[in-house]
Amino acid sequence: MKGETSAEISEEILITVRRHSLEDKVVAFSADNTNTNFGGLNRAGRVNVHTKVKDSLQREVIGLGCPAHIIHNTARTALDMVPFDVEYLLTKIFGYFHIFTVHVERLKTFCDFVGQEYYNILGHCNVRWLSMLPALERVLQMYAPLKSFFLSEEKSPVVLRKFFEDPFTELWLAFVHGNLGIFN
Template sequence: MEVTCEKCRTNFSVAYGGASDIKHHLRSEKHKLYDQAAASNSLMLNYFKKTDSPLSKDFEVAAAEGTWAYHTVKENDSFRSNDCASSLIQTCFEHKFRCARTKSEAIVINVLAPMVIEKLKEPLRQAKYVSILTDSSNHGSTKLLLVLVRYFLPDEGVQVKTLEFKDQPGETSDIIVEYLKQILSLNNLKSEIVAFCGDNSNCNFVGKNRAGVNNVYAKLNTFLESKLIRIGCGAHIIHNAIKTAVDCLPIDFECIIVKIYSFFYIYSVRIETLTEFCDLADTENQKLFWLFFMHAKVGIFYQVLLKIEGQSVSAIEAVKEIKCLKDNLTLIIDKIQIFFSIPPVIY
């Protein structure tokens, strides 16, 4: 007669010795090894929930983990930082909390992102006129292309939402247009798009004459079978204007600033002497007139940039602000010309 040991799965006979055969098997090395292994390992059942439905505490922990993942994205933190934060929260507050980098990323990609996109579909169905906005960004060797939609609803006002954000192999007009075609077709927006907004690069609108067909704007018109409103970036226009103005200065003030900084920055004796000199001497110097002029006038550009980069600013309002900036600069130039045309007073 043979029996089987449940721990080591060994068959042995008990026909002659009976209980002594069992004791002999229990003293064998093989059974002892399996017995030690069984004592040190937990049952697989311990890793599964014993109840059919989650408890209210489980929902609270899940909500906390989802909130923490959302906080990570909103504050533009790295998922890697949650490795430490998750352990800290688990130790100090809730031992069931598990939201390190892998789980945080999974929550954002598989839960939060689909929920936000699904929530955006209803407002887009209600909106009659939608503008699409694109911009690209380099993240290391990865080219990321952001697609925004801008629409108006009577109860909510002007809204700007992220529609898609994926990496692309490049930023040529063909790649961007194919990417936009997929997004517009997927979200059923072909008939609602009325305007295309992008930076002022040749890829989007060609050159300053805004002609030609090898650009995103022209190819979108062909795909949508309509004439879209083209909107460039007002902030880029203002940046280019101030950059060109600075390049037209009669002196290289950047070189001067670098040399002054290099002369003083590590020499405490020179800095102390300069401080004493500034306290005693008149700091107004005709040679630095252009520097003071640019310092004062850059503030005008900055205030306009703050206004046109607002989320609720329309294209018409942005054009109005740029026109006001142009009028103010014209007025300043007229005053400068009048000032320098006055003949010197002879005593």
Template sequence: MFPILVRFFSEKDGVKVKVIDLVDAYGESSEIIVNLLNSAMNKLNINKKLVAFCGDNAACNFGNVNRTGTNNVFYKLKQLYPGLIGVGCAAHIVHNTLKKACDKMPFDVEMIVVKIYSHFYLFTVRVAKLKKVCESVDVEYKKQIGYSKTRFLGLLSSVDSILRIFDGLKEYFLGDPNTPKSLLLFFEDPRAKMWLLFLRDQATIFTAKYIATNNHFDLESSDTDLFDQFTYLERFVTEEKIQSWEENGTATDQR
């Protein structure tokens, strides 16, 4: 099934998004898609009002990264509608933004999340042990949520599931002689929970700004949130404070 949506402006209701057709497409080539789009617009007589084409950032839709190809939907639509503007998938752009930002963190967050999840996935004995550890540190056990690289913003729920039982996970992995070195180094770092909290807040900024009723992003006033929080983090967490926390054995949630 191939859905066709239009975004338009109404003086009465503002910006609206409507499904104008749902077609049982016989293929996914650029030629087939262009014909379906053109047919739907001609049917409703809105072809003269077309301003932009928005779609997934796939090769079939936009060609290469510079949009210089000719065998794609955008190029072929421009032959029919000169001056057409190409708009990539906003959700994927936001995903990539968050992904690039995470690459600057002092650890590979994707690797950590995947390793923690896979360590317990389908291993009931390990889960049972983790539950006992959580009980010993007075933490209510919560099941870990998996993560797929195809949708980077899905990382939010995975990181949040780790933070909910962070002290239990830390106790579990630091006490297990078979813990992978990468996880051992991560949980030995006194700043590990702080970085995860920081990451969760940033992921929340990107995901919680959806306007559900209109299915579009509302990033108003959030463009400086990341900078403000990072600046505060950089100024507050000094090497001296970290050393003091370690010497005094300050609990992570009290730092």
């Protein structure tokens, strides 16, 4: 839409609702949690899509928020039960290799040593939650050389050394991987 104002968006929604004779069937509005859609953090105000749709239909319409964000928050809360911060560790591993070609070259040597093909470590951004599964898959794919690398590096980050020293780490990662597949 040209301007994507709350007036334009709500009008387009209402045109579609009327075209399909759904005025009496709309019970909820689900959209991204932007000010335009819901009026900010407290969902206050009258100049937002949710309010305009409710006012036009002259009844209560439940504001659900973004289903993708709800699923993401559910997954993030579930991951709080794992004994380490998966997002942090994925970001830490990626950051260790991202701009340091010398680290990448040493990891490639470890891959050769354990007889595994080298793959680039993928990044994860916590506001792009769908990036977590591919980043985790890559760490699992590269687990043996990464473990060997961080346990033999003289100056590897302490958090990564402890992470790879734990004999249950790979099991936890596999558990998280299986569950992230459900959420994705």
